[in-house]
Amino acid sequence: MRSNEAIQPSVLLRWGDGLLVLLAIIASWQALALWGGSDVMTTPIETVRHAVQLTGQSRFWPHFRETATAYSVAAIVAVLGGLLMGIALGAHRLTGEVFEPIFVALYSIPKVTLYPVVLLLFGLGIEAKIAFGAMHGIIPVTIFTLNAVRQVNRTWLRAGRAMGLSPAQSILHIVVPATIPEIVSGIRIGLSLALLGTMLGELFASKRGLGFLLMSAIDVHDVRTIMAIALLISIFAWAMNAAMLAIDRRLHQRI
């Protein structure tokens, strides 16, 4: 029903709407900042200025690199691991039936409580953050991949065989195109959750990274820095999600 949403707004109108939302957010932010005072919140302009200033300082970059490295590795592990597990579980029916509920259960438990365990296992360094980020991200990728592979229509495969496709050709020309849209949806969620996991790791018992900067800013009640870093992280998360969503939508449109 949604696909034939009749009145496709023009590109211009959609950009206009996006701008409207952005303006509304900035306006309410400004209002909150003025109402609460600079002890509580900095205004949008101040925050941006401070963010720019922060990124100009040399002490910022080691922390940024730490977070970026931790997140990149966590994301790669989550995506590759999730794909492998999802394909393995999706291809073999019984294995999938055995493990899927376990993954779904893992998805819904508050993994934050498990962070101390991760720390005990991986130590206080970057490895713990990576592990925690990957733990968050790998589950949605696995679940989505598993379902995508399992739902490949058997009739298509039979049709492929009837047309004389080799198993390799069947995978390349039937399984991959059929599963990619769902898998990309899973990766999008996985990347977001991996970021959340990495951030969680940095906020708790970490000595480096943007999360650590956030926590140390609380200790000295440095509202400007808290706001600036939160803004930078949000912009990054939003941009990544927007890019993934664009790919996601494009892939889903064909169906």
Next chain:
Amino acid sequence: MGKAGLIRIAVILAAVLALEIACRTGAVPPSAVVPPSAMLASVYEILTTGEIAHDLRLTLTAVVIATIIAIVGGFFAGLIIHGLPRLRRTLAPLLAAYYAIPHLAFYPLLIVVFGLGLGPLIVLASLLGIMAMIIATLDGLDHVPRVLLRTAAVLRLNRWSEMMLVRLPAAFPHLLSGIKLAFSYAFIGVVAGEFILSTAGLGHAISFAYDNFQNRRMYGLILIAIGLVTLVNTTLLVGERRLLTRRGMR
């Protein structure tokens, strides 16, 4: 129970047993993981002494308040957004990006605004939960079969009756998933907040035990936290299953 279910139980039991053996033989040092039997004993001790009651009460209070705010607020926001397609189109990018942003990055800010205590936890947890409910409400209202709305028109229901007697009952399974998610998010928000920075609560108790090298106790508390969520989730899930079975959706 089917074959898959039996194998699943066997796999889980085997994993627990393997962990127990690994811990007992020293393959995994007790400084990292305590044996599962010790974890269970610790759960028993913590629950029988009642020492965690205060923290638990605080955590549950925050979770319950946040869940209610998220459910009620999300439901009505969803209704309004559904009724205004133009607003919905405008908000679409925001809805899509909402969970991509790590809200926990704002927790420090909330502490600055509200001070340490239940306040920032409840705000953080409600913020996390509310969008799940909004999306579930929109989803539910979107998926009311057209033929039921046409039936309502044939029976000449007014807008209010149509909403109360047709749209909402039809959307109810979606609303229930929203409720389930809102609770999960609220719990994660509260415990994560307590865990990172707070003076009391279940999350704080876990991080306190970690800081003080009380591994046995820490594992016991973690199991309690997970058990609590699983209990609520399972209850909601059973209700949902029953409902869906009755409606022939499963």
Next chain:
Amino acid sequence: MTNEHVSFRDVEQVFPARGKQDPVHALGPISFAIRPGEFFSVVGPSGCGKSTMLDVMSGLTRPTRGQVIFEGSPLDGTVPDGIGVVFQEDASFPWLTVWDNVAFGLRRRGVDAAEIRRRVDYALSFMGLAAFTKAYPSQLSGGMRQRVCIARTLVMQPRLILLDEPFGALDQQTRLLMGDELLRLWRETGATIMLITHALDEANLLSDRIGVMSARPGTFISIVETGWAKDRDSTLAELPEFGAVSSRLWALLRSESMRAMGQHAASRSSLAGKAA
């Protein structure tokens, strides 16, 4: 109005252009009348506007041009009292038991409880559902669910019943049996019935008259009078006259159906291009 229970006066339905799609001229202009107590069927090629006609006749949709007159007064864009509709899709409420489903409409009208019980129990036993009052629709077969929907329409005691391919999802044997029941219902209630169907034999068997529609924009190319006795049932199909009417219907429809398929193919020409 003595001989016109419901009538179309120059009714036309045009759906406005949507996005890149051209406007769709779905129906008309068309004028005709259904007599009181008549069993009237509409057959036609797929996509010819049959369902649009039902929407307009029930008052669910206001026509772009023209008027629908029901019992002497024009429809105003809502469904008037006295019209009941049975849809093609399963319209039973999955959250209500069979009994509550059937009572739903009466309760909204503030009918008193004893009267509701009387009418619902009667409709349920009439439709052979008496043993399933406490069941939920999901526990019933498709055919049974459609009976629930018919019973729900019946209790409102409509004078005009519109049915939009109500047996479309059922297997052939069930269809025949449901057809017989529909005839029984028609005789007992004395209601006027308009049935939309794509099954020619079904239309033939059930109807006093059959409107044969053209491809889009739908109008009647012919209205065939069957002349069957009022107490007919599915054994009618054995008569040679029955075959003659079916052949006549098909002769009328064949070229229209081919035209409709052509329309369909034209609107999906991009696909044809890809296949070539």
